[in-house]
Amino acid sequence: VKHLTSKASSILWVTAGGILTGKKPEYAMTNGLARSVTSEQASLALTTLDFDLETTSVSQLASIVAKTAKRQTKKNDIHETEYVVSNGLVYVSRLVANRGASITTVKSTPVPTPFTEGQYLVAAAQQGKITWTADKREHEPLSAGEVEVKLSYAGLNKEDTVVINGNDYPTTFSHEISGTITKVGSGVTDLKVGDVVVGFAFDKFATFQRTSADLVQKVEKDEDVTKLASVPWSFAQAIYGLETLARVESGETVLILSNTGAVGAAALKVAQALSAKPFIVADSEADASALVS
Structure with missing residues (x-):
């Protein structure tokens, strides 16, 4: 051939x-x-x-x-x-438009529906837009060790914006959450309904998030939950990098490079908490001041 x-x-x-x-x-x-x-x-x-x-x-x-x-x-x-x-x-061979099939499968023009407070909604990102639909999991029981959190605030990082703008394939985004616990699964003893928490939820973006009780932390009354909502992601990376991977000990030197953003700022705080000696590489005095503050 x-x-x-x-x-x-x-x-x-x-x-x-x-x-x-x-x-x-x-x-x-x-x-x-x-x-x-x-x-x-x-x-x-x-x-x-x-x-x-x-x-x-x-x-x-x-x-x-x-x-x-x-x-x-x-x-x-x-x-x-x-x-x-x-x-x-x-x-x-020919490709011919099947108009009958198009009529039966084409989506009708969506009609905006007003949502009420406390409604179970789940979001999806598509071509730079976020659309909300009813969350069918509302009446499903929680798994053991899970809690349900009514979202008050959610953190969005660079990766989340990439997903929302349609430049990446995942359908989940915004893994940083803060809100009030509305349901508690079996086996959860240190958290209860009504507790305000902050933490992670590797779930679809929704008004009510389901996550493991081990991934949330109770917020004390004197703490500002609005500021804590964007803390978990950057601090988790800094803690994992310095404690788990680098195993930084007291007195050791930690170099924090420029353009590391929120993770760099978190690394500074973590290094100080470990009694290490952090050094920061900054492009300008303004950047250095922002990191230190």
Whole structure:
């Protein structure tokens, strides 16, 4: 096959698969091979012609092959490259709009619906927009060790904005949450309904988030929950990097590079808490002052 396709200028490939009715679907591989070859060798005139021998007579077969070959020799004519013959009729592949299917499947114009306080809603990001729909999990029981949190505030980082703008594939975003516990699953003993918490939720963005009780921390009355909402993500990275990975000890030096944003600021606080000696690389005095403050 390789020799033929590389030496010939025109090929008519005849098969007897009856692929129009799916009698021998393996013969359809011929079309796939032909498409691949012609995509690499644009000068090759390669045409496939498949017959259903049970419904096509010998005389019809000979006539159609002769006409197709003659048509193929006329280089200036626009001709098809894939033919299928069944019941003596010649078919060519076409993509035709199915208007009936479009009518039955097309989505109607959405009508904005006002939402009320305390409604269970779940969000989805699509092409820079966030759409809200009813959360069907409202009446589903919590898993053991889980809590349900009515969201008051949510933190958005750079990765979240990438998802919302449609530049990344995940459907979940905004993993930093703060709010009030509304339900408690079995096995949870240190938290109760009504507690204000802050933490993580690796769930879809929703007005009521479900998360493990181990991933939230109770907020004391004298703490500002609005400021704490954006703390978990950056501090979790700083703690993991300095304590778990680097195993920083008292008196050791920690270098914090420029352009590290909130994580850099968190790393400064964590290093100080570990009694380490943090050094900050800043592009300007203003950046250095912002980090220190």
